[in-house]
């Protein structure tokens with residue numbers, strides 16, 4: 001299977017990259033990761049034809065895969081160099097996890113829904129991804145065993161910023177999380193400076209709810 005994965009949908013994937021570039025994504029490593037990642041494998045087979053449109057798609061279990069431009073903006077904000085340890089909360093389809101695997105050294109990804117995690121793990125295996133570790137559980141408490149992280153990305157929106165995630169950031173580490181109401185949130189970036197955190201509000205976003213001890 002691995003041999004043909006990269007070739008399928010190559011032209012639409014290339015067009016998506018061009019659309020993202022025209023929309024202000026200039027980080028070449030982010031664009032390359034998107035060009036390398038077969039998004040059609042991460043969406044239900046009935047909507048594969050739409051996998052390279054810049055739109056969110058339903059992935060089952062009440063969850064959605066975000067719009068590619070959201071992933072691209074998110075990842076561009078993190079300015080990853082390839083040497084980071086990254087924690088992702090909300091594996092979902094696993095699409096963003098694979099993008100991260102191309103942009104960081106080691107990815108730790110937590111998902112609370114077993115069917116989604118199982119499907120994502122199959123894809124990681126089929127794509128030959130070796131630097132991703134997964135955990136089924138509540139990501140609002142982070143993943144203490146492998147902390148500290150250089151970056152933490154939360155793919156679901158919570159009412160507040162979970163303290164365990166701040167605690168698990170290393171020096172200079174960045175946490176990206178949508179915070180606010182269930183229907184709409186503000187994307188917040190927190191950067192650790194010693195014992196302090198610098199907060200930057202990026203802009204309005206709409207994510208599925210972050211459920212759990214430090215979520216809804």
Ligand code: SAH
Pocket residue numbers: 059063064065066089090091092093094095096097110111112113116137138139140155156208209210211212215
């Ligand atoms: N980035 C994902 C988007 C998935 S949607 C993708 O590319 O497909 C957000 C995911 O967060 C859902 O799968 C949901 O089940 C998960 N989620 C919500 N609360 C969570 C929690 N406390 N811990 C782990 N995962 C959580």
